[in-house]
Amino acid sequence: MNFYNEDCIYGTKKYLKDNSVDLIISDPPYGINGDKLDKHYNRDERNVLDGYVEVPENEYPEFSMKWIQDAERVLRPGGSIYIVSGYSQLRHILNALAETKLQEKNHIIWKYNFGVYTSKKYISSHYHILYYVKPPCNSVTFNTNAFFADCEKTDNGGSMNYLDREDVWIINREYKPGQIKNKNELPKSLLTKMILYSSNPNDMICDFFLGSFSTAKVAIGLGRHACGFEINKNAFDYQIKEIEKIKSGELLAELRKVPENKLINKGKPLTQEETTQIVLEFDSLIRKGYSKKLACDSISNKFGRGYWSILNIIGNNNQNKNTYETISLGNF
Numbered sequence: 001m002n003f004y005n006e007d008c009i010y011g012t013k014k015y016l017k018d019n020s021v022d023l024i025i026s027d028p029p030y031g032i033n034g035d036k037l038d039k040h041y042n043r044d045e046r047n048v049l050d051g052y053v054e055v056p057e058n059e060y061p062e063f064s065m066k067w068i069q070d071a072e073r074v075l076r077p078g079g080s081i082y083i084v085s086g087y088s089q090l091r092h093i094l095n096a097l098a099e100t101k102l103q104e105k106n107h108i109i110w111k112y113n114f115g116v117y118t119s120k121k122y123i124s125s126h127y128h129i130l131y132y133v134k135p136p137c138n139s140v141t142f143n144t145n146a147f148f149a150d151c152e153k154t155d156n157g158g159s160m161n162y163l164d165r166e167d168v169w170i171i172n173r174e175y176k177p178g179q180i181k182n183k184n185e186l187p188k189s190l191l192t193k194m195i196l197y198s199s200n201p202n203d204m205i206c207d208f209f210l211g212s213f214s215t216a217k218v219a220i221g222l223g224r225h226a227c228g229f230e231i232n233k234n235a236f237d238y239q240i241k242e243i244e245k246i247k248s249g250e251l252l253a254e255l256r257k258v259p260e261n262k263l264i265n266k267g268k269p270l271t272q273e274e275t276t277q278i279v280l281e282f283d284s285l286i287r288k289g290y291s292k293k294l295a296c297d298s299i300s301n302k303f304g305r306g307y308w309s310i311l312n313i314i315g316n317n318n319q320n321k322n323t324y325e326t327i328s329l330g331n332f
């Protein structure tokens, strides 16, 4: 069994070897003295498991330093870590990360519903997700087309892949009336996003603060392995039985099937001959009455190259410079 009812700061040293984990997803306690969050949430607290362990605010800097140093140690070279944090203690987590060799990839904003209601200031409805990797970066797993192929378009003609990979994520919390839950459960779709972009089947995914075991449940459901720690015995004893009900890979059938990527030449070097063909094709389509956008779309599909690289070729080509020099990214 890979799950331990222990303080992660001691547990990682006892059970996890150096470089043994492919991905860490962790949502540490908030470090808010006299946590009053329950009063702001409109929910039945009788369904929330007792025993959630907080970290006193004055201990938060040292606590963050300790568990993040261990996270760095157990992560394999090229492994990724996502840390979910509110803004109250964010600076301590950033300071702790700065003391490691982990490299920042993105500072993601997760915008959720059911914000913490306040009347005399703005309503807080986002978390920070710090996405870092352990060098060397050339072996980092990032599955660019985990959710959308490069050729998939929104109704407005935008790239679905681009939109999905923006660093502001709008993902609703789950409303689970009548169900037993942890105090701050992460939604399945948020975890699915991090796991599919940053891991492969059979990878080992670790959560230092399991809570409801949400990371582990989704990881196993997606055909990965999972491990982790939860200090609260009450939550641990309940969830350890729940996780046994999850079958490896059972969530894979729910995933949307990503169409085959038509952009088979994306990233390959361009020949002069291909450049000329693209410019001629563009010229011919414009003469036929195509808009610039439709012409670039059509050429992108035909030549198996990205939309923006087609735009660059057209824009950079001297022969077309005068005619098309007004093309700016904004027009598309």
Ligand SMILES: C[S@@+](CC[C@H](N)C(=O)[O-])C[C@H]1O[C@@H](n2cnc3c(N)ncnc32)[C@H](O)[C@@H]1O
Residues within 6 Å of the ligand: 006, 007, 008, 009, 026, 027, 028, 029, 030, 051, 052, 053, 054, 055, 182, 183, 184, 185, 186, 208, 209, 210, 211, 212, 213, 214, 215, 229, 230, 231, 232, 235
């Ligand atoms: C924000 S919650 C995690 C919620 C979890 N991501 C989920 O979706 O249910 C933080 C959890 O860390 C646990 N915890 C606090 N200190 C800990 C420690 N030193 N080691 C392990 N778990 C700890 C708390 O009891 C709580 O369940």
